[in-house]
Amino acid sequence: MDKRDKYLIPLIVGFIPFIFLLxxxxxxxxxxxxxxxxxxxxxxxxxxxxxxxxxxxxxxTNFLKIFESSRILSIIWFTFxxxxxxxxxxxxxxxxxxxxxxxxxxxxxxxIMTLATLPFVLPTIVVATSFQIIPSLIQDTILLLLxxxxxxxxxxxxxxxxxxxxxxxxxxxxxxxxxxxxxxxxFYNFSVVLRITSSFWSSLSKDMKEAASILGANNxxxxxxxxxxxxxxxxxxxxxxxxxxxxxxFGVVLILGGPSFSTIEVEIYRQAAHLxxxxxxxILSLFQIFFTFAMMLxxxxxxxxxxxxxxxxxxxSLKKPYxxxxxxxxxxxxxxxxxxxxxxxxxxxxxxxxxKGSLSLIFYRELFLNSSGSIFYVSPIVAIxxxxxxxxxxxxxxLIVGSCAAILxxxxxxxxxxxxxxxxxxxxxxxxINRNLTIxxxxxxxxxxxxxxxxxxxxxxxxxxxxxxxxxxxxxLDKPPLNLRTSIFLxxxxxxxxxxxxxxxxxxxxxxxxxLSLKEAAxxxxxxxxxxxxxxxxxxxxxxLSIGAVFAFTVxxxxxxxxxxxxxxxxxTMPITIYKLLGQPGIMNYGQAMAMSSILMLVTSIGxxxxxxxxxxxxxxx
Amino acid sequence: MVxxxxxxxxxxxxxRESLAEATDKGDSEYILKDINISINRGDSLSxxxxxxxxxxxxxxxxxxxxxxxxGEIFFREKNMSNVPTHKRNFGMMFQDFALFPHKNVFxxxxxxxxxKKLPKKEITLRVQEMLELVNLEQYGKRDIRELSGGERQRxxxxxxxxxxxxxxxxxxxxxxxxxxxxxxxxADLCFILNRTINNRTKxxxxxxxxxxxxxxxxxxxxxxxxxIWVTHDHNEAFAVSDIVCVMSNxxxxxxxxxxxxxxxxxxxxxxxxxxx
Numbered sequence: 001m002d003k004r005d006k007y008l009i010p011l012i013v014g015f016i017p018f019i020f021l022l023x024x025x026x027x028x029x030x031x032x033x034x035x036x037x038x039x040x041x042x043x044x045x046x047x048x049x050x051x052x053x054x055x056x057x058x059x060x061t062n063f064l065k066i067f068e069s070s071r072i073l074s075i076i077w078f079t080f081x082x083x084x085x086x087x088x089x090x091x092x093x094x095x096x097x098x099x100x101x102x103x104x105x106x107x108x109x110x111x112i113m114t115l116a117t118l119p120f121v122l123p124t125i126v127v128a129t130s131f132q133i134i135p136s137l138i139q140d141t142i143l144l145l146l147x148x149x150x151x152x153x154x155x156x157x158x159x160x161x162x163x164x165x166x167x168x169x170x171x172x173x174x175x176x177x178x179x180x181x182x183x184x185x186x187f188y189n190f191s192v193v194l195r196i197t198s199s200f201w202s203s204l205s206k207d208m209k210e211a212a213s214i215l216g217a218n219n220x221x222x223x224x225x226x227x228x229x230x231x232x233x234x235x236x237x238x239x240x241x242x243x244x245x246x247x248x249x250f251g252v253v254l255i256l257g258g259p260s261f262s263t264i265e266v267e268i269y270r271q272a273a274h275l276x277x278x279x280x281x282x283i284l285s286l287f288q289i290f291f292t293f294a295m296m297l298x299x300x301x302x303x304x305x306x307x308x309x310x311x312x313x314x315x316x317s318l319k320k321p322y323x324x325x326x327x328x329x330x331x332x333x334x335x336x337x338x339x340x341x342x343x344x345x346x347x348x349x350x351x352x353x354x355x356k357g358s359l360s361l362i363f364y365r366e367l368f369l370n371s372s373g374s375i376f377y378v379s380p381i382v383a384i385x386x387x388x389x390x391x392x393x394x395x396x397x398x399l400i401v402g403s404c405a406a407i408l409x410x411x412x413x414x415x416x417x418x419x420x421x422x423x424x425x426x427x428x429x430x431x432x433i434n435r436n437l438t439i440x441x442x443x444x445x446x447x448x449x450x451x452x453x454x455x456x457x458x459x460x461x462x463x464x465x466x467x468x469x470x471x472x473x474x475x476x477l478d479k480p481p482l483n484l485r486t487s488i489f490l491x492x493x494x495x496x497x498x499x500x501x502x503x504x505x506x507x508x509x510x511x512x513x514x515x516l517s518l519k520e521a522a523x524x525x526x527x528x529x530x531x532x533x534x535x536x537x538x539x540x541x542x543x544x545l546s547i548g549a550v551f552a553f554t555v556x557x558x559x560x561x562x563x564x565x566x567x568x569x570x571x572x573t574m575p576i577t578i579y580k581l582l583g584q585p586g587i588m589n590y591g592q593a594m595a596m597s598s599i600l601m602l603v604t605s606i607g608x609x610x611x612x613x614x615x616x617x618x619x620x621x622x
Numbered sequence: 623m624v625x626x627x628x629x630x631x632x633x634x635x636x637x638r639e640s641l642a643e644a645t646d647k648g649d650s651e652y653i654l655k656d657i658n659i660s661i662n663r664g665d666s667l668s669x670x671x672x673x674x675x676x677x678x679x680x681x682x683x684x685x686x687x688x689x690x691x692x693g694e695i696f697f698r699e700k701n702m703s704n705v706p707t708h709k710r711n712f713g714m715m716f717q718d719f720a721l722f723p724h725k726n727v728f729x730x731x732x733x734x735x736x737x738k739k740l741p742k743k744e745i746t747l748r749v750q751e752m753l754e755l756v757n758l759e760q761y762g763k764r765d766i767r768e769l770s771g772g773e774r775q776r777x778x779x780x781x782x783x784x785x786x787x788x789x790x791x792x793x794x795x796x797x798x799x800x801x802x803x804x805x806x807x808x809a810d811l812c813f814i815l816n817r818t819i820n821n822r823t824k825x826x827x828x829x830x831x832x833x834x835x836x837x838x839x840x841x842x843x844x845x846x847x848x849x850i851w852v853t854h855d856h857n858e859a860f861a862v863s864d865i866v867c868v869m870s871n872x873x874x875x876x877x878x879x880x881x882x883x884x885x886x887x888x889x890x891x892x893x894x895x896x897x898x
Binding site: 229 | 708712722734738
């Protein structure tokens with residue numbers, strides 16, 4: 001590779017993701033920051049450079065005002081509280097299953113793992129919708145059972161009546177939103193804990209346990225003194241991730257929580273979109289950014305610890321269930337996963353084709369008709385088309401931004417190897433060569449530092465909630481030269497911001513896996529750098545690119561929080577239409593919401609199954 | 623009469639998968655076929671054979687990690703079939719050392735002593751003694767990840783020796799290291815093992831003698847620890863042991879002293895494998 005290519009290409013390639021991040025991530029965040037500290041209504045590009053806004057600074061008075069409000073305080077408390085309880089519940093449910101998944105190998109295990117992970121990739125709106133119907137479903141089933149003769153025969157009438165008395169039936173009838181929120185969070189995050197800890201569990205080499213037992217430790221001691229301490233970083237890391245997800249839970253709490261329950265995330269939306277109280281929304285956003293960012297930092301540190309603790313021998317020690325107890329354990333956890341992850345999805349599907357006591361596709365047909373005839377009415381089919389269009393634009397933008405970012409990161413980490421060569425050469429006695437080498441070493445160490453900062457930099461948008469991003473965009477990108485408020489591109493841009501880190505994470509390992517010798521061999525045979533890229537690099541990363549593409553597509557299809565902020569009525573998307581349909585009275589609207597959720601669920605599931613199948617073995621976790 | 627320390631009687635072993643099928647398709651499914659070995663107290667036996675011949679499986683059966691399909695193992699005339707691993711008081715050095723990454727050097731070595739519920743003072747003394755034995759006196763607080771391959775090997779050895787096991791098994795203890803290091807460390811390993819053997823008979827420090835007697839009273843009469851080495855390198859086997867057992871395809875081809883093996887290998891397989 002000649003010198004020109006070595007520096008010019010990364011410069012051009014790096015320019016795209018940098019500008020993108022600067023304009024659509026840092027600028028909106030700066031807008032939020034400034035809004036929360038300065039009482040300022042016309043915040044523009046010019047005002048930043050003229051320092052005009054400083055004069056209007058009201059500093060911490062806004063801040064204090066908000067944190068004196070008991071309502072806001074209780075919302076903050078609720079956010080932490082529900083996130084902690086959800087995390088603990090998820091751990092309790094998922095850890096036994098991850099023991100089974102991390103220890104045994106059995107037929108259909110991959111299918112079960114895919115099923116267990118599906119909830120995680122489902123759009124929040126779909127999860128919320130399916131959990132909205134679960135209480136009535138359970139109630140119906142129990143009533144059906146009670147009225148049938150089976151229970152009477154089994155328990156006798158008297159016992160049945162005393163067990164399932166009126167109090168119990170009333171309890172069933174009263175919808176308890178907080179329980180449903182916990183359920184939805186466990187359903188949603190079950191796979192996070194399951195995948196991280198079970199893959200870690202299976203990579204714990206069998207030797208460790210055997211070494212402990214030959215040194216005199218019984219099974220109990222081996223578990224508490226060896227296995228558990230080794231698992232601890234994986235458990236903490238997954239718990240941290242679940243906590244972050246529950247902390248910034250939006251769709252689930254907005255829909256299931258009703259007016260009485262609200263997380264910070266939901267409150268940001270309410271303050272900004274319903275009450276137009278932008279200073280309060282800004283300060284809450286700032287609070288949210290600060291906390292998720294701090295937790296993300298803790299998480300990345302824990303992840304490094306996982307990498308350190310993973311035993312060097314990468315032999316997976318999975319065994320077939322042999323004894324009766326082992327077989328029972330496996331079947332129990334398989335049954336549990338099918339019930340936990342499959343039931344809500346099946347319930348949603350059934351509800352969408354069940355109309356007045358029989359199976360019917362009426363809700364699906366209704367999606368394509370404009371029955372209300374109102375001019376403000378946007379028909380569901382338009383929303384579906386909008387969603388597909390946005391997802392397609394997102395896919396293309398995320399691929400461009402994401403692969404440029406990945407190429408840039410890789411280019412910078414290449415110098416890692418160069419530095420190694422330089423070190424060996426620096427023994428050279430000739431002082432002139434030596435000086436040159438020192439300068440080169442200096443440059444490459446700066447590049448390495450830069451490269452190390454790049455990866456977390458491009459992951460930043462992941463740690464910022466979509467609601468915050470949407471909010472930041474509509475308060476900053478609303479004036480020329482960048483007026484995107486009415487633009488068709490606003491939603492795809494936000495979605496790209498959320499989706500492109502996934503593309504980076506998919507493409508980067510593939511890029512890094514290409515040995516330098518392949519490219520050198522090709523160029524020795526006469527291929528120009530472009531042809532090397534076209535014929536060698538592109539085919540190798542094609543698989544990773546398609547994973548990134550599907551990820552971007554499904555993320556865009558299901559994204560709810562940011563779109564709720566940014567979507568204009570004519571550009572409404574599927575999740576927003578579902579939300580609106582859920583809020584309107586009548587069985588027809590409700591049924592259409594179910595039907596559209598089912599469509600969204602199926603599309604996302606197909607995308608996810610596609611990713612799972614082309615993904616190389618061993619890349620579990622997040 | 624010399625008492626047999628370890629007797630391996632008619633051991634057969636099948637894979638669990640083929641066990642589950644429950645149909646007997648003949649000899650081809652056996653990983654180990656009718657293994658009979660007996661070792662005297664203090665002997666050093668090498669199990670030698672190409673990879674995949676079942677030598678590690680045999681070691682795992684002796685350790686109690688695997689249950690044999692048929693056959694029995696006697697240690698000091700006691701049937702070990704139903705004795706769980708953690709009650710056998712054997713020691714094993716694993717191929718990749720299996721040092722606990724979440725514990726430091728001291729904690730790794732003291733693990734077996736803690737399992738024996740020794741008082742803290744004795745544990746500290748014993749670990750210090752072990753560290754001196756392997757020449758790593760200052761390494762107690764080091765993290766396992768900071769150690770080089772050779773240092774890890776010595777920590778693994780110290781950890782194996784610390785609880786004074788009745789039998790030591792070494793599963794290709796040098797397999798994970800490069801050739802230069804292997805040659806140097808092999809000498810070290812033999813030296814250290816011999817030193818523990820000598821220490822047992824004429825220990826200068828009274829305290830350690832007390833500890834040892836508490837750890838295992840039987841050992842006082844021992845002249846040495848019985849060791850079993852598993853290796854695929856005949857030079858290594860000849861260097862470390864008195865008796866060599868040559869295995870191939872799950873069968874014992876010949877068990878004999880090094881002299882006899884060299885002079886009269888029973889068949890072609892043995893001769894080929896010994897490079898004769």
